[in-house]
Amino acid sequence: MTEGPDPGLIPEHLHRVLGSSWEIETEGTRLLVRNTRGDSPFVPSSRTLRWRALLAKLENAYTMQGVERAGCLPLRWGRDTDLVVSAVQALDPLLKDGAGITHRQGFLPQPVIRFTGRRDTHGRLLDGFLTSFVNISHVRQIKDVREYAETFDGWLSVLSRIGIHARHITVSGDLKVWYRREVAGVTLRFHHAGLGLGDIVLLWNRNNPRRWAVDIGSGLERLAWSRTRRPWPELVHGPFSNHADPETLDAVRSAVLLLGHGIPPSSRGAGAAIRRLVRSIPPDTARFGLSSLCRAYHRHWELFTPMKLGWPQITVLLEQEIDRVNLK
Numbered sequence: 175m176t177e178g179p180d181p182g183l184i185p186e187h188l189h190r191v192l193g194s195s196w197e198i199e200t201e202g203t204r205l206l207v208r209n210t211r212g213d214s215p216f217v218p219s220s221r222t223l224r225w226r227a228l229l230a231k232l233e234n235a236y237t238m239q240g241v242e243r244a245g246c247l248p249l250r251w252g253r254d255t256d257l258v259v260s261a262v263q264a265l266d267p268l269l270k271d272g273a274g275i276t277h278r279q280g281f282l283p284q285p286v287i288r289f290t291g292r293r294d295t296h297g298r299l300l301d302g303f304l305t306s307f308v309n310i311s312h313v314r315q316i317k318d319v320r321e322y323a324e325t326f327d328g329w330l331s332v333l334s335r336i337g338i339h340a341r342h343i344t345v346s347g348d349l350k351v352w353y354r355r356e357v358a359g360v361t362l363r364f365h366h367a368g369l370g371l372g373d374i375v376l377l378w379n380r381n382n383p384r385r386w387a388v389d390i391g392s393g394l395e396r397l398a399w400s401r402t403r404r405p406w407p408e409l410v411h412g413p414f415s416n417h418a419d420p421e422t423l424d425a426v427r428s429a430v431l432l433l434g435h436g437i438p439p440s441s442r443g444a445g446a447a448i449r450r451l452v453r454s455i456p457p458d459t460a461r462f463g464l465s466s467l468c469r470a471y472h473r474h475w476e477l478f479t480p481m482k483l484g485w486p487q488i489t490v491l492l493e494q495e496i497d498r499v500n501l502k
C-alpha cells in the first residue's frame with residue numbers, strides 16, 4: 175500500500191511558505207508556529223461588520239486568490255451523521271471512498287448543526303459555542319504538503335482582510351497521525367490573541383493514500399467575536415439577547431435553520447434534532463409569539479443558502495411543535 179503524506183514535512187514547508195516572519199518550534203511531534211511580532215498588543219476593532227458585509231469580505235478575499243465560493247451542502251445528510259456537522263463532509267467521496275471527486279471544493283460558508291458545544295456545569299453553552307453556526311472553510315484536494323502550507327498562508331491573507339492580523343495568530347498541535355475508519359489525518363489548531371479560532375487539517379484516505387485534502391476554517395460567528403470581542407450573546411443574537419436567555423435563542427435559531435430546509439420534526443433521524451431543540455424553549459416564550467425571532471433568523475440563514483420555507487410557515491410549525499410537546 176502506498177503511504178500517505180509525511181506530517182514531518184509540515185514544519186519545513188510552513189517555514190518555506192511563511193518566511194522569516196514566523197518562528198517554527200518542534201519538540202518531538204509537537205509543533206508551535208508563531209509570528210515574530212506576536213508580542214505586539216491586540217486592540218479589538220471598534221467597527222462591527224454586519225454578517226452580509228463580513229461574508230462578502232471573506233468571499234472577496236478568496237476570489238482574489240482564485241478560490242471560488244462553493245454552494246452549500248444540503249443540511250440533511252444521512253451518511254455517518256443525520257445532519258451536516260462540518261464543511262469537511264464536502265470531501266466525503268475523496269476521503270471516505272478514495273474516489274477522485276468531491277461534493278464541493280473552494281471557499282465554503284456552510285451552515286451546520288452540532289450538539290457538541292462546550293457547556294458549563296449547569297448545561298448552558300459557553301461563550302463561543304452554538305448549536306447552529308456557519309462553518310467558514312476552504313476545502314480542497316491537494317497533491318503535496320506544499321499545497322497544505324500554501325492553503326494556510328492564503329487563510330492568513332483572508333483573515334487580514336477582515337482585521338485579524340497574522341502577528342496575533344499562533345498555530346499549535348501534534349503532528350502525530352490520527353485514524354478514524356477510512357480516514358487518517360493531522361490536526362493543528364490556531365488561536366488569535368489567545369482565543370481559539372479554528373483548525374487546519376491534513377487528510378487522506380487510508381485505502382488510497384494518494385487521495386489527499388486540506389480543510390481549514392473557523393466559524394463565522396467566532397471570526398466576528400475575535401475581531402471585536404463584543405459580548406457573545408449580543409454579537410450572535412443582537413437586541414434579542416436583552417429579552418430572552420441565550421439557550422432559548424440558540425434553540426429557536428437552530429430550529430429555524432432545520433425547518434427552513436424542509437426538515438420536519440420527527441422522533442428519529444434529522445427531524446429528531448428539532449424536537450430536542452424545542453424542549454429547550456420555555457412554553458411562556460412561545461405564548462408571546464415567535465414571529466420576530468423566526469423572521470430575523472430566517473433572514474440570517476438566507477445569506478448563505480436559499481430556504482425552502484418562508485419565515486411565516488416556520489413560525490407556525492415551530493409554535494405547533496412547542497404546543498405538541500407541552501400538551502403531553
